[in-house]
Amino acid sequence: MARRVGRHPGPTWVGVLALLAVMAVGLLAYPGSLPQSDAFSGTAGSVAAQKLIDKSFPPGISGPVVIAVRDPARTGAAVAAARSVSGIEHVGAAETHDGISLASATLAYSPTGQRAEMVVETLRSDEQRAVGSAVLVGGVTATQVDLDQAAGRDRLVIIPVVLVIVFLMLALLLRSLTAPLVLVATVLVSFLGSLGVAMVCFRWIFQFAGVDSSLILLGFVFLVALGIDYNVFLSARARQEAPRGTGPGMLRALAATGGVITSAGLVLAGTFTVLGVLPLVALTELGFLVAFGVLVDTLLVRSLMVPALVVQIGRRFWWPSQPDPGAAGAAPRPPAT
Structure with missing residues (x-):
């Protein structure tokens, strides 16, 4: 895989980005917030009681x-x-x-x-x-309205704060400003693509009545944390290999860490899939989103898109520091005496 990425970096990252963009179109299928009456995947007593009330009384009499x-x-x-x-x-x-x-x-x-x-x-x-x-x-309905509005405000505040913190941590670790921008951007497009596919599945495959108001925020925090974790594995090793050249160093890092990252992603995706057997729709949605997002990040973004971008960007990826001596394949500089 590393050799294929190295031979065709441009088509590789453009192809993955195009695929993620198509996946993100699924965001248009957002079905709205999940009603409490549809919060269970099975039959709950409260839901059965509400249906019985609806047959003979105004539906709103219970709330x-x-x-x-x-x-x-x-x-x-x-x-x-x-x-x-x-x-x-x-x-x-x-x-x-x-x-x-x-x-x-x-x-x-x-x-x-x-x-x-x-x-x-x-x-x-x-x-x-x-x-x-x-x-x-x-009342019950007014409380749900307030919860939805609070979740919307939280997304507007927490998501930018998380991205800024992640950028600063990557900048300190990699001693670069370009690298954090690229890595954070890949995490964002990976999340949007995964969320788009999840919306399509929730609406037309699982046929859920809506999306839990906390799903987007929780899914974002989980996927960004996991995606950055894998970025740290890959990029830190790539910086160690950078004296051999930025492109060759990234490809060596991919060959060295790819198996570990892929295995960790598969295990994590399988773990979150277990949430799908629980009777709460909100947990099923969260489990599916995180499991699918981890697979997308592991198999597409971290294994193909990021290495291809780094190979094409070259030494500028580490700007303003320069661990790359400038010649691809150059041997590491000897220590000063």
């Missing part, structure tokens, strides 16, 4: 929306605003206790579904316009 008004004088406006929202079946009379008024609203949909979440988001917006900050909306 009413709670409207809390901190100014009792504005309770009427809050109730009127709730009754005008499409998707709310019924709004009960408000009760006041200790200066707080509460009213319960019954949704026309299952309280754990995506349609119910959209209704709650609309209700919150309408209540804010009608009553302002004096009203709060709670």
Whole structure:
């Protein structure tokens, strides 16, 4: 494999990148957040009870929306605003206790579904316009909406922080600025490609109702950590071999560490696959994403794409340091006397 990569570095990394780009198109198949009623891969008592309720009662009766008004004088406006929202079946009379008024609203949909979440988001917006900050909306559905929004904010904060920390660690280890940029970029495209295939499988093969709100963040942390781990194995050995030339040194590093990295990836993928036998859909999704992502990173990115990129970039890969003396295949410099 090392010889093939060395003979055709350009077509190798371009081909792998094109394949990952096609895989990433699967992100368009994102099915939305996973409803709590579909969180089990088998039949759960709570799910069976909800289906029984749906046959004879408004689906939202098992999880009413709670409207809390901190100014009792504005309770009427809050109730009127709730009754005008499409998707709310019924709004009960408000009760006041200790200066707080509460009213319960019954949704026309299952309280754990995506349609119910959209209704709650609309209700919150309408209540804010009608009553302002004096009203709060709670309940099972509102909690799920808040969890989804918190997960979105976490992704926007944690993912960049992780990438910056990884870049700094690689820069210190490899004493380079170009190498960390290349390696972090390969980790990102590997993750996006794996996530795209996972979305397609979740939607059309496994036919899950949605994706757990924490899946993308957890999958990213796992795959970035594992991918960088393999990068450290490969790149640290390549730097040791760099006095022979950057390209030849990387190919020697690939030949020396490829078997270890591949074996570790296969073992890890098999371990995460075990999560698929558990009855929780969220764990099945996480296990599949991490297992598939590890295989992609091990067999495509770390074995083909990274070595091919390094061979083509050459000495600039180690910039600003220069462990490569400049001539491919040159012998290591003798120690100073």
